Amino acid sequence: MIKVLLADDETMMRAGVKAILSSDPGIEIVAEAGDGREAVELALKHRPDVALLDIRMPRLDGLGAAEELRRVAPETALIMLTTFSEDEYIARALGSGVSGFLLKSGDPRELLAGIQAVSEGAAYLSPEVARRVIAQLGTGGRLSKAAEARARLEPLTGREREVVALVGSGLSNGEIAERLYVVEGTVKAHVSAVLARLGLKNRVQLAILAYEAGVVGDDEREAGA
Numbered sequence: 001m002i003k004v005l006l007a008d009d010e011t012m013m014r015a016g017v018k019a020i021l022s023s024d025p026g027i028e029i030v031a032e033a034g035d036g037r038e039a040v041e042l043a044l045k046h047r048p049d050v051a052l053l054d055i056r057m058p059r060l061d062g063l064g065a066a067e068e069l070r071r072v073a074p075e076t077a078l079i080m081l082t083t084f085s086e087d088e089y090i091a092r093a094l095g096s097g098v099s100g101f102l103l104k105s106g107d108p109r110e111l112l113a114g115i116q117a118v119s120e121g122a123a124y125l126s127p128e129v130a131r132r133v134i135a136q137l138g139t140g141g142r143l144s145k146a147a148e149a150r151a152r153l154e155p156l157t158g159r160e161r162e163v164v165a166l167v168g169s170g171l172s173n174g175e176i177a178e179r180l181y182v183v184e185g186t187v188k189a190h191v192s193a194v195l196a197r198l199g200l201k202n203r204v205q206l207a208i209l210a211y212e213a214g215v216v217g218d219d220e221r222e223a224g225a
Contacts, residue, residue, distance in 0.1 A: 007039035008054040036060030055082040070097040077118035097201040100124040120172035149213035168210025
């Protein structure tokens with residue numbers, strides 16, 4: 001059972017999201033918050049697996065709540081839910097340690113898929129957000145970015161680079177473990193070590209680095225070798 005905290009200051013929107021989540025028997029809504037400060041307090045009390053945060057909330061907005069939760073409840077995966085798709089929100093959210101970013105206008109199935117993904121340790125971006133991130137990676141200085149990204153990955157071991165490529169492909173720890181024929185705990189250890197060594201906050205940032213370095217898909221070539 002995936003325990004979820006839902007935080008949104010709009011009562012009707014919160015009710016709609018709650019109805020979607022309630023359709024999945026594998027998800028339990030353990031708390032609801034109407035602002036960011038309350039979301040942090042309830043997260044500390046209920047220790048949810050996933051916190052679903054609206055970006056614009058009173059007292060403390062979703063981005064501020066995400067930054068605080070990363071400090072006080074690092075075991076809780078964070079998904080940002082918003083009607084806004086401006087690049088500045090995406091960049092700030094990813095920099096806050098968020099594992100998922102979904103648009104309220106998206107398909108309800110994306111919401112369920114996103115919660116499942118981040119609860120398993122994977123990252124999840126809605127297709128609209130993913131297109132924007134990839135578009136940013138493809139504009140201005142791509143070659144220099146690629147070279148810089150590859151240089152950052154160079155000190156990693158071969159197995160660590162395999163894990164990075166698979167994280168960039170959007171696989172969860174369990175899926176990576178199956179692909180590499182290791183136990184899930186080993187994958188978690190590799191991911192934690194790589195994040196610490198590269199100075200990254202979460203898997204989303206690691207996935208972006210994998211895209212910049214052009215290593216996404218390397219795992220497929222190695223599997224077929």
